[in-house]
Structures are given as C-alpha cells and as structure tokens.
Amino acid sequence: MKKKFGRTTVLQDLNFSVGRGERVTLIGPSGSGKTTILRLLMTLERLTGGYIWVDGDPLTHDRRDGRRVELKPRQVVQVRKRIGMVFQQFNLFPNMSVLQNIVEAPVHVLGQSQDEASENALSLLDRVGLRHRADAHPTELSGGQQQRVAIARALAMDPEILLLDEVTSALDPELVGDVLRVLEEVAASTDITMLIVTHEMQFAKDVSQRVMMFDGGKILEEGPPAQIFSDPHHERTQKFLEAVV
Numbered sequence: 254m255k256k257k258f259g260r261t262t263v264l265q266d267l268n269f270s271v272g273r274g275e276r277v278t279l280i281g282p283s284g285s286g287k288t289t290i291l292r293l294l295m296t297l298e299r300l301t302g303g304y305i306w307v308d309g310d311p312l313t314h315d316r317r318d319g320r321r322v323e324l325k326p327r328q329v330v331q332v333r334k335r336i337g338m339v340f341q342q343f344n345l346f347p348n349m350s351v352l353q354n355i356v357e358a359p360v361h362v363l364g365q366s367q368d369e370a371s372e373n374a375l376s377l378l379d380r381v382g383l384r385h386r387a388d389a390h391p392t393e394l395s396g397g398q399q400q401r402v403a404i405a406r407a408l409a410m411d412p413e414i415l416l417l418d419e420v421t422s423a424l425d426p427e428l429v430g431d432v433l434r435v436l437e438e439v440a441a442s443t444d445i446t447m448l449i450v451t452h453e454m455q456f457a458k459d460v461s462q463r464v465m466m467f468d469g470g471k472i473l474e475e476g477p478p479a480q481i482f483s484d485p486h487h488e489r490t491q492k493f494l495e496a497v498v
C-alpha cells in the first residue's frame with residue numbers, strides 16, 4: 254500500500270499481513286506513519302495506491318477490469334462493522350451517558366434492540382469495572398475511566414479487529430495501569446486481532462506476538478517482542494528503545 258498527503262509520501266510500498274487473532278504492536282518514532290496505518294484500516298483515510306484486504310474482502314478499493322474502484326458507502330459500512338478503534342483522545346459522545354455511548358452503534362448499525370444492546374453494554378461495563386457509572390456523562394469521568402468506556406464501546410460491536418492508537422498517551426500516569434489491565438484481559442480472553450500503537454513497551458511485550466518497528470513509513474525490522482526489545486538488529490531500533498524506555 255501507498256499513502257501520500259499532498260505531495261508528501263508517508264507510506265511507501267508498505268506490504269505486510271496480520272494473521273487472524275494475531276496481536277501486533279507498531280513502534281517507531283513520531284511521524285513514522287503508525288497512526289496513518291490504523292486510520293487507513295479504519296477507512297478514515299484514503300489509500301493513494303495499492304490495496305488492503307480483510308479476510309479476502311477489499312477494505313478500500315475493489316479491483317474491476319484491472320482498475321481500482323472506490324468502495325461504495327454501503328461497502329464501507331460493512332467494513333467498519335468489522336473493525337473497532339480506540340483513540341488517544343477517547344472521542345466519546347459528550348452529550349450522551351456512558352451507557353448511551355456504548356449502545357448507540359449496536360442499535361443503529363447492527364440493528365440490536367435497545368434491551369439487548371443495554372444488557373450487553375452493562376456486562377461490558379462490568380468487565381471494564383465501570384458498571385456503577387453507566388448513567389454518568391463522560392465529563393464526569395477521569396480520563397482513564399473514559400478510555401475504559403471507549404474500549405467497552407468498541408467491544409460492543411463485537412469486532413474482528415481492534416485498533417488501539419496510543420490509548421494511554423493522554424492519561425495521567427496513575428491512570429494508565431487500569432486501562433492496560435483491561436486491554437490485557439481482552440487480549441487474554443478473546444481472539445480479536447489487534448493492531449496496537451503504543452509507547453508502553455512492557456504492555457507490548459505482555460500482549461503482542463509480534464512487534465514491527467517503523468521508520469520513515471517503512472518497516473525497519475519486525476519480530477517477537479522478546480527479540481526486538483532485547484536484541485534489536487538495527488541501531489535505529491536500539492536508539493529508539495533507549496529513548497522511550
């Protein structure tokens with residue numbers, strides 16, 4: 254795949270695949286293209302060239318007669334149903350309660366009944382330790398609590414793929430642990446494929462099977478966390494890890 258913003262090439266001839274149920278962490282310096290990859294997967298950005306496939310289905314462009322064809326809005330909705338994303342800045346709907354935030358998409362996109370969606374939302378809130386805040390508004394919650402609601406909201410869509418974009422970067426240090434523990438539980442108890450952008454290297458080590466080090470829109474090296482973190486092959490990876498840990 255290839256991605257340009259204007260004339261600037263951000264991702265150049267990038268080619269990788271992620272197995273079903275695999276958890277992969279993307280690391281690398283700021284500006285190396287990690288967030289852009291997640292946003293492309295979420296169809297929040299348009300590819301400049303190449304293709305992305307999810308389980309054989311084209312994510313961004315179909316190919317007809319050898320030509321690239323944009324997906325129709327209906328197809329984009331189908332794609333987004335399968336993928337959940339949690340952002341650095343939570344992005345909860347501020348005018349809705351915690352419960353409404355979680356129920357919204359299952360009701361309007363998946364067509365669940367209000368009762369079914371609410372029941373599921375409450376059990377997800379249990380799971381992230383926030384059932385007692387179901388009626389609160391996002392502004393009444395700490396950043397860490399908001400992020401746990403955002404995780405519950407993503408899980409409510411029962412996604413095949415979960416994209417986590419620096420989900421603890423905006424949090425006070427004392428709130429990071431609770432969010433990471435929730436994600437560790439999700440990783441341990443589901444077979445959701447995860448792509449994770451994080452600077453929390455211990456978390457990356459604990460939950461992911463593969464780490465990809467990006468630099469300048471390319472994969473500099475990749476491997477199991479134990480190898481990348483303790484015996485990186487590239488000096489740039491070494492320097493990057495020294496700087497973040």
Ligand code: ADP
Pocket residue numbers: 258263281282283284285286287288289290
């Ligand atoms: P990372 O997540 O590794 O920090 P990003 O994917 O956010 O990197 O950014 C990669 C490059 O793309 C950066 O140079 C950034 O400035 C540029 N970029 C990202 N989004 C946009 C945008 N919407 N318009 C223009 N340039 C962008």
